[in-house]
Amino acid sequence: MNTRLCQIAVAAFLIGASASTTVFAHGDVTPQAVDTTGLDKLGATWKDSNPFRGNPRAIEIGASAFNQNCARCHGLGAVSGGIAPDLRYLEKDDAGDEWFKERVINGSIRNGVTYMPQFGDALGQEALWSIRSWLDTVRAD
Numbered sequence: 001m002n003t004r005l006c007q008i009a010v011a012a013f014l015i016g017a018s019a020s021t022t023v024f025a026h027g028d029v030t031p032q033a034v035d036t037t038g039l040d041k042l043g044a045t046w047k048d049s050n051p052f053r054g055n056p057r058a059i060e061i062g063a064s065a066f067n068q069n070c071a072r073c074h075g076l077g078a079v080s081g082g083i084a085p086d087l088r089y090l091e092k093d094d095a096g097d098e099w100f101k102e103r104v105i106n107g108s109i110r111n112g113v114t115y116m117p118q119f120g121d122a123l124g125q126e127a128l129w130s131i132r133s134w135l136d137t138v139r140a141d
């Protein structure tokens with residue numbers, strides 16, 4: 001093999017290797033607990049829409065909870081690098097809340113591959129609605 005072909009082979013191998021590492025790393029995200037002190041407890045049953053919309057304490061908690069739990073896929077500041085949807089474009093208001101809730105509880109798991117882990121039990125609805133409240137503050141439109 002000449003040098004040029006060899007470089008191409010190495011490059012192809014590296015691209016393949018890093019792509020598969022990414023998939024595994026993503027399925028393996030350990031949720032980071034979020035301190036929700038200062039917010040009302042919401043109980044075990046999920047609300048249908050965000051009870052903390054516009055709540056300043058929730059927005060503050062949500063900003064750091066997002067960076068710890070979501071940014072690695074959805075991007076710092078929710079500016080997606082393309083791995084996962086750009087959450088600045090999530091629908092507003094109740095329709096967006098419903099889809100948000102559905103996704104964070106169930107994650108996205110297809111054919112045994114975890115594209116997005118489930119967060120409902122690990123973080124709880126107080127922390128997750130806080131993230132949703134923060135996302136409202138970085139909307140793209």
Ligand code: HEC
Nearest residue numbers: 026027029069070073084085100103108115116117119131
């Ligand atoms: C391991 C990567 C990963 C992490 C971590 C992750 N997500 Fe996701 N998320 C994805 C992927 C990939 C999709 C698209 C799934 C699909 O379409 O099947 C997605 C989809 C979503 C959607 C639906 C977006 C849409 O436009 O349909 C929401 C809402 C969401 N994620 C919220 C979150 C929140 C909140 C967190 C943190 C608590 C989080 N995600 C953490 C990878 C991730």
